[in-house]
Amino acid sequence: MQFTIAEIWEHTGLFARMIIFALGAMSIASLVVMAERMLVYRKSRSESRDFAARMGAILAKDDLDAAANTRPDKNVGHLGRVINSGLTAYRVSSSSKDVAVESVARALERQAQREVQSLKRGLGVLATVGSTAPFVGLLGTTMGIVNAFNLMAAAGSGGLGTISSGIAEALITTAFGLLVAIPAVMAYNFLQGWVDARSVDISESSNEFLDMVARHFGGSHS
Structure with a gap:
């Protein structure tokens, strides 16, 4: 037997093949998450930068009323959605400084938590694959070695040559898991x-x- 991928696959048992298929599914899932998150992050970063450039010009003048009355775009990125939630809270807030500032602060915090959780979506899949794939591969290796020794016992002969193919089959699952x-x-x-x-x-x-x-309300009551 030549220790090539094709030869090893031909001599691989059902359990080892199931392990390899499971690892293949985990690999595809992680690749899908990587690609999807990269696209989402790139889009959100670009939209947030555009929003910061547009809204920054208005807020630089300390004109909160003009900023609050600006019709928000749909695609404003994670930063735009957080600041827009604060602008919405400011627009409907009372004239009391303490109440208005507290209302805006809560709105910003709530939306910030939502955005961070949204950005983390799918990362649990990567964490799970990264932590469990080596153990899944090790399970295949353990069972493969057990089968190799069973074959050696059934054949009634020892030596490395007798179980070398079984060991190679077993170790390939660990390598694939890694x-x-x-x-x-x-x-x-x-x-x-x-x-x-x-x-x-x-x-x-x-x-x-x-x-x-806070400065706006302080100035309006000075």
Whole structure:
């Protein structure tokens, strides 16, 4: 037997093939999540930058009323949806400074939490694949080694040559499990870092907007 992928596959048992198919499904799921999240993040970042450029020009003049009366676009990204929620709360707030600022703060916080959770959608799949794929592969390896020793016992002879094909079949599932897990872990860490960075951006922008609202009410009552 030559230890090529084709030869090993031909000598692979049913259980090992089931393990490989399961790992293949996990790999496809993680690749789909990676591609979908990258597209979503790219789109959201672009829309948020466009929103920040448009709304920043208005807010730079401290004209909250004009900003609140601006008709929001549908595609404003994660940042736009958070700030728009604050503008909506400001528009319907009372004339009391404390009540208005508290209402805006709660609206910003609620929407920020929604956006962060939305950005994290699907990352659990990557975390699950990254943490379980090596163990799924190891399960296939364990059962493969058990089968190899059973064959050796049935044949009544020992030696490495007797069980080498069984060992090779067993170890291939561990290798495949690692090949599935490593990209998933790397993608999860990268995407989670991106979400964490956007969470900081949202928090900073929300605090700046809230400070602006507080100054506005303070100035209007001075």
